[in-house]
Amino acid sequence: MTAVRPDVERHPAPVWAQLEVVGGRGGTAAELADLDTAEAALERAADLLVRAHGELVRASWALPGGGAAGPAVLGTLSGPDQVGESLAGVLHGPSAPALAAEDLRALAGRLRTATHGYEAADRDVRRDVATAVGEQLGERPLLTAALGGLVAVQAVGVLVRAAPVLAVVAAAPAAREGLVRVAGRQVGTVPGRLVEDGQVAGMLRAASAFLVAVWPGDQHLSHPAVRPAARAAAQAVGGDGAQVAVTALGARLGTPPVASASAAMALVASSTPAGGSRAATVTIQRIDRPDGARSWVVAVPGTQDAGVAGRNPFDMRTNLELVGGVPDGVSAGVERAMVLAGIGAEEPVLLAGHSQGGMVAAGLAAGLAGRYDVRAVLTAGSPDVSPPVPPGTQVLRLERATDAVPVLDGDRSARDRPAATTVTDPRAVGPLVRAHEVGGYVAMARDVERTLADDPSVAAWQGAADEVLGPPGSRAVTTQYELTRPRPGASPAPPPTARS
Amino acid sequence: MSLLAAHPVGPAVDRARADVDAARHELVLAGHVDWVSDAADRYRSALAEADARVRRVVHALDELAARVRAAEAAPVCLSLP
Numbered sequence: 335m336t337a338v339r340p341d342v343e344r345h346p347a348p349v350w351a352q353l354e355v356v357g358g359r360g361g362t363a364a365e366l367a368d369l370d371t372a373e374a375a376l377e378r379a380a381d382l383l384v385r386a387h388g389e390l391v392r393a394s395w396a397l398p399g400g401g402a403a404g405p406a407v408l409g410t411l412s413g414p415d416q417v418g419e420s421l422a423g424v425l426h427g428p429s430a431p432a433l434a435a436e437d438l439r440a441l442a443g444r445l446r447t448a449t450h451g452y453e454a455a456d457r458d459v460r461r462d463v464a465t466a467v468g469e470q471l472g473e474r475p476l477l478t479a480a481l482g483g484l485v486a487v488q489a490v491g492v493l494v495r496a497a498p499v500l501a502v503v504a505a506a507p508a509a510r511e512g513l514v515r516v517a518g519r520q521v522g523t524v525p526g527r528l529v530e531d532g533q534v535a536g537m538l539r540a541a542s543a544f545l546v547a548v549w550p551g552d553q554h555l556s557h558p559a560v561r562p563a564a565r566a567a568a569q570a571v572g573g574d575g576a577q578v579a580v581t582a583l584g585a586r587l588g589t590p591p592v593a594s595a596s597a598a599m600a601l602v603a604s605s606t607p608a609g610g611s612r613a614a615t616v617t618i619q620r621i622d623r624p625d626g627a628r629s630w631v632v633a634v635p636g637t638q639d640a641g642v643a644g645r646n647p648f649d650m651r652t653n654l655e656l657v658g659g660v661p662d663g664v665s666a667g668v669e670r671a672m673v674l675a676g677i678g679a680e681e682p683v684l685l686a687g688h689s690q691g692g693m694v695a696a697g698l699a700a701g702l703a704g705r706y707d708v709r710a711v712l713t714a715g716s717p718d719v720s721p722p723v724p725p726g727t728q729v730l731r732l733e734r735a736t737d738a739v740p741v742l743d744g745d746r747s748a749r750d751r752p753a754a755t756t757v758t759d760p761r762a763v764g765p766l767v768r769a770h771e772v773g774g775y776v777a778m779a780r781d782v783e784r785t786l787a788d789d790p791s792v793a794a795w796q797g798a799a800d801e802v803l804g805p806p807g808s809r810a811v812t813t814q815y816e817l818t819r820p821r822p823g824a825s826p827a828p829p830p831t832a833r834s
Numbered sequence: 835m836s837l838l839a840a841h842p843v844g845p846a847v848d849r850a851r852a853d854v855d856a857a858r859h860e861l862v863l864a865g866h867v868d869w870v871s872d873a874a875d876r877y878r879s880a881l882a883e884a885d886a887r888v889r890r891v892v893h894a895l896d897e898l899a900a901r902v903r904a905a906e907a908a909p910v911c912l913s914l915p
Contacts, residue, residue, distance in 0.1 A: 365867070365868035365869065368866065368867040368868045368869060369867060369869065371863070371866075371867075372863070372864040372865070372866070372867045373864075375860040375861070375863040375864040376860070376861075376864045378857075378860045379856075379857040379858075379860035379861055379864070379888075380857075382853040382854070382856050382857040382860065383853065383854065383857050383888070383891070385850075385853050386849075386850035386851075386853035386854050386857070386891075386895075387850075389846040389847075389849045389850040389853065390846060390847070390850050392846055393842075393843035393846030393847060393850075394843070396842035396843050396846070397842060397843065416901055416905075417841070417843060417898070417901045417902055417905050420897060420898045420901040421843060421898060423894065423898075424891075424894045424895065424898055427894070428890070429887075429890045429891050429893070429894035430891075431850070431853075431854060431891050433887075434857075434884070434887045434888050434890075434891050437883075437884050437887055438857075438861075438884055441877075441880050441881065441884055444877070444880070445877060448873055448877070752868070752870040
């Protein structure tokens, strides 16, 4: 399910030998309950065939002299009707039901072996997480939470003021001591290897588990704890985070039609202040194809504000809401912008996003099912927190192994679903912040286009994206929309109206 | 009543045929797995082969049933060794 990473330090390998592809059409994904059901069906089929064989054996007994009939005897009992001969042919030939039953039992056994293998892999992942929590940090839950939370939070550049969850830790004196004690020692050692080994994800789980445990009410530590912890933190902020105003900023001139994954990611990069756009901006490009069809690319940038209470919704509050699975301002704003842009229900859409924007894009693909025809989703450096996308939608996730942000979902298992392909670049690219830069992901998208076009999973995504992207001769109209949270006490934004 | 019921082996062939039909239905269920991988491809290939084998059983039973029906029209003539 996962490929061995080459040793980049000693044996630099070409890009095509280094990018890892997991999931998608050519990947590995198994619904274990389905495999159990299939195995049971095979066993039942085998039982039925054995019973059929028994019926035929008893039938042979009904023939005169056939009580202990073997093939030779049966063959001579037939007489003019040749029933005995035919019966012997069935019972003792290659079409005997019992032989087919043996085949099915063997197949059921192989299926059982595969199921046990997947279960063992699943157990290993759980055990690794438990080990990360238990062995590295001992039996001190407060220190565990403090260290785990600190390392995870520092690793992704989350500021203390942006994470109200830390207030819970800080409320416990022992935890506060631990937080201070480990700070100087741990913060500088976060990058690269720690993320690559999955320890950040394990620590994040540890911290989340503790936070869930101290939250009031019944808690279930056996479940992945990141989501409820983030939800609790988001709720602690208060108010309705999904309330945003959307303003059309007008068309951007000179933007060529998006024709590739890297161009879609470049459109995301250009939607940031560093890319020349205003803050809190999403970009929607209408593509008028030569055949008269119309399609759309929606570009959503990542986090721009480390706070939780500002007017820019691309902030930590939205991150907590996205990870916590509660309505968020950016998703609501992008949806409103799509209405304002006049995207038709039958017109194919590609949603692209970096970091937080990727979470928004993937979440909208699921949430807008039935209202918009989202064919493809492209995410870069994003945690995987969204529900499965609807049938017909393909997701391509780009991750750098040294980027700490994608592991914020706390899930160390392979991102491994039939409609979602994850391409990972294991090459170290320097400090954490650099590994997460959207520009690096634009380059990675180019690498994927150049080197993985023949990969079945990537090709499946490309096939879906090609239904949206502009072929030669296409024309584009690119419009930007600014998302703004209302000032406290302001009246809610009016419902959107589609542009005529 | 089955056309085969009058022959001594007719009812048994009837029941065997019904069991094999039910087995084929189970094989259809065994194909409904949300599973994507090379191993899944091999499984589906093996399942298709198994289904082909069961179809051959069905064919053999159909031939047997035809013989039984033919026997309905003529008295059984034994030729013991």
